Amino acid sequence: MPVHTPKLAVWKFSSCDGCQLSLLDCEDELLAISGAVEIANFPEASRAIAKGPYDLSLVEGSITTPHDAERIHGIRRASRSLVTIGACATAGGIQALRNFKDVKEFTSIVYARPDYIETLKKSTPITDHVFVDFELRGCPINRHQLLEVISAFLNHRKPNIPAHSVCVQCKQHGTVCIMVAQGVPCLGPVTQAGCEAICPAYGRGCYGCFGPKETPNTSSLSHEWSHLGVSEPDMLRAFRSFNAYAEPFRRESEAHEK
């Protein structure tokens, strides 16, 4: 009997393509990946498309159109496991900033012919529409974590992706806390690790690319920030970026809305 080569598919919804690019970015590992799986649907890499069903689907992007809200169901049906990758797919992305405003007004100021534009009032994560087996966070995702997730699913094990904060990574790297030592406002204590804590290492506060960590204490962090002299509108905008619609960040930004 021939050995079954698992089929990998990559799908795009409303997004910037950066997360799926992380897969192509695995330059040293790419040959090993293509040896282990059949890349069956990945338009960013190739026009060659193989039919489903697929063993593992990676879904990038959020749901923002009626057509996409339908399309995701077909992808779920054709996929044994479905993993969402990136802030758009896991939290609605930067385009979820419309969720706090009137999308009709947005359409009228951006497009000369708003009647050509078909869009939903809200940008929502994939998990609001179908069952998701695993969510990989990040804006963009970390390619090493992506490899870990692919490897875990192909070997039927749980992915080893820590849900702790960016602070833990600063400690691991020996980066002195910039909030304590320099008074720089940092979202690190409430943001999930995965970025290797790049920004604090360069003296810049974390700005939340990886979204909320497990059980984040956002109100306590805001309290700290106010001692550093950060204004209410600045705190609102800090929580309202790439992961604005992730529940803990959404609630915290709304708490600063006056």
Added chain:
Amino acid sequence: MKSKTIKVDYLARVEGEGAVSVKIRDHHVSGVQVKIFEPPRFFEAFLRGRKFGEVPDITARICGICPVAYQMSACQAIEDAF
């Protein structure tokens, strides 16, 4: 008279979903149609009210393949404004 149509219903290896159709008549292109079905994301709208320092981080998310182009144009626009 010879005519030919080249239809690509999903453009690969680019950011942004789209299709293109090229009509050729007697070795001359007689018509080109581009269809963009990438969903709108409204960067121009939600950038209003942000502090200028936040803009390059946000515009970098327009395209994950060429973020630097959008960061640079945001920086140049900000420099022009002051």
